[in-house]
Amino acid sequence: MTVTTDPAVVAAELPTGRGPRRRLPALQPKLIAGLVICGGIALFGLVGPWFVGNPNTVDNVGLRGPGGGFLLGTTQSGQDVFAQLAHATRGSLIIGLTVGFLAVALAAFFGVIGAYAGGLVDEGFSLFSNIMLVIPGLPLVIIISSYVQDKSIWLIAIVLALTSWAGGARVMRAVTLSLRNRDYVLASRVAGERTWRILLVEILPNLVPLLASLFVFAIIGAILGEAGLAFIGLGASGSWTWGTMLFWAGNGLALRLGALWWFVPPGLMIALFGAGLAMINFAIDEIIDPKLRNQTRAVKKRWLASRDAKAQQKALEEAR
């Protein structure tokens, strides 16, 4: 996991919640690329399954490359790889989004509310999230997965969310702790605003970029985690996700048999989606920490260049 921000730095650099202009991410090439990729894949996952055939239908043609009516060829039992890919995209995105929302919700709940409330509640929540953090996630996932029958996508999503929210909660808590001592928050408290209003109006807007970054991380972490689980045979094996497609392709020795049309697309989709999300994450990082922005550097350069030009001019004039 990337430790992108030291809470101290983050707390120092967050925009102070006034003015919508500063909150929207500036449209730069990285962000546009990221949104286009993720949007495209999401569209494919949403709409694709309605237009493609049945991914489970077997066909006597067996393992064949693209052609003959199959856009991406067929699997070992003659199933349509393209149809599987469409359904798998939908499945993986469902898992990713579910885990993203759950993880962010849990992190926000245990991190923000605990830190703001202070006292025993804070200690308790902090202890709980730290315990969840140190409990090894993968063995827990393995056991929970093998305990419940019929591993559906939802089960995998819930299990992944349960094991991945704790890190985010820790970060949220650190940030909230520093925020709650800001002047404007203290002012609101003194003015008698109700707690939930303070949380919603003063504190939460500052946390939005951080939550967004957490959300993006959780999604890609969930998709990769599900793929890893599927590979060792503990995934949502009855449903189609990128991970289960890779599992079948691996079991069918697709790579060794040269059936690259079966083995490559799911992995490539995960990589593309992850890259797209990472680029969106870069943009969010730059909101959180303006020093990372290219515009900042460009402005600075211009400023320095113009300063240089002025100094040169001055020197020339004095030389005359």
Added chain:
Amino acid sequence: MHLTTTRRRPRRTLALATALAGTVLALSACSGGGAAGGGGGNTGDGITVFNGATGNIAENWNPFTPTALQPTLGIIHEPLFYYNLASSDAPEPLLGTEFSWNEDGSQLTVTIREGVEWSDGEPFTTEDVAYNFNLRRETPEFNTSGQTPAAEAISDTQVVLTFDSPASYTQEANTLGNTPMIPQHVWEAKSDPVTDINADPVGTGPYTVGSINAQTYELEANPTYWGGEPKIPTVRYISLANADAASSALLAGEVDWMSSFFPGFEDLIASEPDLAWVNTPALTTSLFTCSNAALGCEGPQTDPAVRQAIYYAVDRDQLNNLAFEKVAELPSPTLLIPGRDDQWVSGEVEATAPSGADVAQATQILEAAGYAKGGDGIYAKGGQRVSLNVQVVSGYSDYIAAIDAMTQQLAAAGIELTSSQVAYNEWSANQQNGTFQLSMDSIGLGASTDPYFTYQPRYATESTVPVGESAGALNNARYSNPVVDAAVAAAGSTDDDAVKAEQYAIIQKEIARDMPYIPLVISSTLTEFNTSRATGWPTEDDLYAFPATWKAWDNGIVLKNLKPAN
């Protein structure tokens, strides 16, 4: 702020780092690369075997424990006789040369081979044989059959085994073919035979243990073996994580003998001239059904008409093409193996299951039993749709591909099939407790090819319990038929093949009609070998032993028969 940096500095640091990494790599590649390009190389006359072991190898040569390393049974220790499960021949003498039953089938007299020595030089005597059986009988942890006989050495060459009840003929294969012989002088001295790992095992077998660690072990030929020292000097066993690793090791020439099923094997093996394979189908892949409503089973599969309809609606050719790599064979409704077991198959049932789907027959059976097709194309009777759930171990991709195909095949006949892929623990727990409707599994190997070992455990009422209790690995279908029970009892209490065949015919008529286990295909047991290292492997024309590397007892027979290729 301007930070003027010369361009060279960052590059220097980077260059240094890359150089360091490169040196480490080169160093290790140089020293390790001395072996045959790309991997470990076996440069001697020995062979390498992969018998399905994954992960950690824990030293355990104790033949009484279920977790003993596999060469313990057959290669290090031998039984009295060898029962070849690939053919229907009489048992081959190993440590025993002759045996005979007494009048009422309660005593078995065995003549042992003379001149046999244990690998530590002590002679193998009838005292050892007697000690074996008595130890087993008196130690509950070892008494796996529950009916181990009491043994007495009546002379230097003969031992009498006395069973608890008369007509114990069915115990013959287990006693003579499935009991390893251990030395008395070694085991008497062990303080706790149950948990002893029997390091440096002493046996009569063709090989002894050379070296062992957590990743591999090596066996060495036994120079004083009674059948002559084996020609292959060393046999090394390794562990690999999955079928992919096994196939790549085979193709790279790193494994000489293994029994793995992997997709596309025919083309892959054909690409390497040194490799060969043999197929010995012996396990009938079937749909196990929880068939007996009286014992607590629920669902449409409790109706024999539904089970018969499934039997006819399945397209076995398509299953063979798409799921079983075209090396499966047609099963028999008697659940025996056509060819090998022809002498036991009654002429009254059809010889093999139909190869294509017979949808007309299936629908006719259902309609004759009172089912009517609903609006959704699925048959129903009394408000209950014929919708069945089949459970399968997730990761068994051949079974799952078969289920995918069957879902379509059965839908054409008006039966709905849904599937649950579950972990092995759950699958086996469900099957043993009867909490399933259909389950993909295969009928396993018995102690010998006598059909008694297929019928008694799977079809007899004494082998089953109501749903909710564990039936062990036996009659999971909860089948209970007094006609079959009587026939099984009769066949088990005689030594006369003609009488047995008669009784089996009765059983076969019943089970072909009731079908608590719906046979799908006889799935392949593939074994692959590397003929450039050793020759003398079993072939389809000469199946002198069951060639699978994991098969106890047969593995010793195969290893004895091998010769170096050059």
Added chain:
Amino acid sequence: MRFYLQKIGFYVAALWAALTLNFVLPRLMPGDPVDIMLSKLSARGPVAPETRRSIELMLGVDSDESIFSQYASYLGNVFRGDLGVSVTYFPQTVTDTIAATLPWTIALMGIATIIAFVLGIVLGMLAGWKRGSWLDNLIPVTTMFQSVPYFWLALVLLYIFASVFRIFPTNGGYDVYGTSPGLNWPFISSALYYGTLPALTIVLSSVAGWMLGMRNMMVSTLSEDYILTAEAKGLTPRRIRTMYAARNAVLPSLAGFAITLGFIVAGSIVTEQVFSYPGIGQTLLSAVQNNDYALMQGIFLVITLSVLGANLLVDLLYSVIDPRTRARA
């Protein structure tokens, strides 16, 4: 003082919670180790009804103790170092099983993680120092490597470098023919050779994370006042880059690194599946598949202790290496 007591108290509580969870969860799994063993035996040979009883007796799993007394004796045994006997590898003790496989996992994953960390930090430092250089363009590429599922990347690299171009071996931890484990050079060099490809895949797929984090922190740190002061004082850029900027920027990454080290064991399962590497991940999978309670508990204990240990180390040391956090608390 109170700070340290509080920290240690928390970790004791976390340890107890983890131990209890380790005890409870395996027992919630469906199936029974004896039944599973029976089921596996029946696929290979004949199994009689009485076999179940004899296996039960042998494995010693038919205890009539209540679950509470089992729990109490489990806790007692853990503190005495007795982790029980494995069912999968009967009669090998759990301690022996772990001792046979854990060193391989720690060696491979530990070394690979350290290499990835060092490489990532160095690259990140250089990328953050020199904005807009070619290193900055490296970031999207490495990020893509990190987004690829690890096992996919590993399978592809294994196929290319071991089957197509036979540069690296296809499986194993060392050359089982020529060498045997011990403190001798042939074994060590063989182990290095066999571990190169797995380590390479781990490094490739995780270096992006460290690099990105370090780069962002470098950029933040470089705008601090003390950097400007150092520049003004006339220190060489190289000295500023390493002694001032990087030292401060690496702190959060160090914390993350310690925590990652704690999760090595859990993360090694996939690597070992792909490369048939003889580590503890495969043992864990076998234990889960066989309902081997004792072995599962033992391995979880190892994982829990390493994770907790790493976290404790970070918590205690962070206040030592970064005095600013002390002031804040």
